[in-house]
Amino acid sequence: MAAKRTKVDAAASSTRLAPLSKTPTGIKGLDALTLGGLPTGRPTLLCGAAGCGKTLFAMTFLVNGINKFGEPGVLMSFEERARDLETNVASLGYDVAELVERKQLVIDHVYIERAEIEESGEYDLEGLFVRLGHAIDSIGAKRVVLDTIEALFSGLDDTAILRSELRRLFAWLKDKGVTAIITGERGDGQLTRYGIEEYVSDCVILLDNRVEDQVTTRRLRVVKYRGSSHGTNEYPFLIDEHGISVLPITSAELGHRISHESVPTGVPGLDDMLGIRGYFRGSSILISGLAGTGKSTFASAFVNAACERGERCLFFAFEESPDQIVRNMASVGLKLDQHIDSGLLDFQAARPSLYGFEMHLARMNRDIEEFAPQVIVVDPISAFRGPSSEIHSTLIRLADICKSKGITALFTSLSSSGEQMSESERSVSSLMDTWISLKDTEANGERNRVLYLLKSRGMNHSKQLREYQLTNHGIHMVDAYVGPDGVLTGTARIAQEAREREAGLSRKQATERRRREVARKRAALDRQIAELRAALETEEAEMATLIEQEEARELAHGSERSEMAAIRGVRS
Amino acid sequence: MTQHDDADLPQGPYKLRLFITGSTPRSTRAIENMRRICAENLEGRFDLEVVDIYQNPEATKELQIIATPTLVKILPEPLRRIIGDLSDRERVLAGLDLAPLGEDDQAHS
Secondary structure, three states: OHHHHHHHHHHHHHHOOOOOOEEOOOOHHHHHHOOOOEEOOOEEEEEEOOOOOHHHHHHHHHHHHHHHHOOOEEEEEOOOOHHHHHHHHHOOOOOHHHHHHOOOEEEEEOOOOHHHEEEOOOOEOHHHHHHHHHHHHHHOOOEEEEEOOOHHHHHOOOHHHHHHHHHHHHHHHHHHOOEEEEEEEOOOOOOOOOOHHHOOOOEEEEEEEEEEOOEEEEEEEEEEEOOOOOOOOEEEEEEEOOEEEEOOOOOOOOOOOOOOOEEOOOOHHHHHHEOOOOEEOOOEEEEEEOOOOOHHHHHHHHHHHHHHOOOOEEEEEOOOOHHHHHHHHHOOOOOOHHHHHOOOEEEEEOOHHHOOHHHHHHHHHHHHHHHOOOEEEEEOHHHOOOOHHHHHHHHHHHHHHHHHOOOEEEEEEEOOOOOOOOHHHHHHHHHOOEEEEEEEEEEOOEEEEEEEEEEEOOOOEOOOOEEEEEEOOEEEEOOOOEEOOEEOOHHHHHHHHHHHHHHHHHHHHHHHHHHHHHHHHHHHHHHHHHHHHHHHHHHHHHHHHHHHHHHHHHHHHHHHHHHHHHHHOOOO | OHHHHHHHOOOOOEEEEEEEOOOOHHHHHHHHHHHHHHHHHOOOOEEEEEEEOOOOOHHHHHOOOOOEOEEEEEEOOOOEEEEOOOOOHHHHHHHOOOOOOOHHHHHHO
16 A cells, blocks of 8 residues: 555656756845746846846846856847947946957847838848857857847837747747846836737846935846746845845744844943843844934944954944944944954945935845854944835844844934834834833933833843943943932932931931930949949948947946946945 | 939949848848849949858848848948848838839838
């Protein structure tokens, strides 16, 4: 029975088709979200409006194919001349001329000038086929880019012929077994201006460049991918001097491994307040507070401590320049420059308004991938302005990226005055594992800083308001002083301490006074007793004298009487 | 017709190149049409070269061939391409600057 079943299983598996083979683009995020790359040996349509980066995208596909996967490529350009293309992609660091020289790449510029062309009778695009076929065969190309083939429509009149020829072209490309990217300009109500998505139906990728609140964000979406699952959302992507990077929104599930290890905060007193003497490794920490409460200082202290342990730290600064942070932190005794020199600390500074959230996220993701830090700091997240849903989704993904990589992420946030939470705070509060709130207290004409732990998941923690001071030697947590009216800070605390000391002194004095009083009373009493005793003794002495005198008189009296008797001659 | 040519149209030698794809009916038709037009209109002052792009694919790049058949007028300037099997004689002549286009053709474009 069992044997039979295995036989059946084997038969079933042999009839199962091999999964679609994929050709990696070398664009990291894109390969992740298409689960391996573009369909091998099939054409992919890449469409988008002007300026979306279609050509750069396609060029990256070719250059990566050559440099990373050893697959030669052909670029047939219908718009830009080879020379212009070379210049344009040089900005991404691609030396296209050298690849052409090495016979790894063929760039063929197809020039169509409407004014030169006269149509007379039937024709086909065999010329294009031969030309492309020759280019492919001459270097054994595996990858082909047709950029932008729809230019044919503006050069030739007979669209019926064009359409049937394009259909034939895509079928021919499949027969050739080359993995092709066909770019197309975005049209009204359809993906491409001339609707060629109808013919290229295996994989369609849409690029978009949207401006919201004067900030542009490039986005990418895999519209369809026949025979494969793929990420269906819009993903931000980035074009800069490092090439193209797409940010796949990492695993939406909350399945990342967690750590029980603690990471010291860099502030000894703060460690004491946290049940595990630090933050959990890989957790997200939010430090929120008003201006001037030392958010960056707490962040820097954390970074400093991490670097001293030999961990790598990445500091995303959105309000201050790296130099400024280094200088300012030197004033509280945190020498960040030495960590920069040793290569453990890296700053990435950018104005928040430079890109949209998505772009920032894509950039941060890339920097994290490159630098591989154990600790990151984002200072501050409140610099991002915009709808809270977007801030939320950006930060949730950033926090997610960090968690999946086991990176401890510390975010600072500038609160608006008062008790009200700022937009960014509210939107991220639920994401944070530890939330430290820094506050100002104003009393007696002075401002003092206190902090408390709003929450700290997974550990017992102090619920006390604690005063702290920013000193030349870093952050100093002052021992909690709880008076009758709450926590006392600053001079009020000092005054209260003095008052208590004074009270203690006077209590001691009172006791002393009492003791002396008693002693004095005792002495008085003793004196009285002594006096009485002395009086008694005097009396006793007098009494004794009296008795003696009496006895003496008696005696004298007696002898006198006998003498008298004798005299009288009477004998008794 | 020759008198008309003498008056208005270029006199110099015509350098023409016809790109075809093997011996397909369309290619054959194009060659026939071209031969006839040359014989009738360009007698003695043309140089026609027929290029089979299957045999010589490199040539497509040089003269920017995408459609076939294509007749390229290299000389006299300006360079013109006439695509198709050259069955529309009027348009071929217009493309070669041998006859101005009539109203009928303007409607086409």
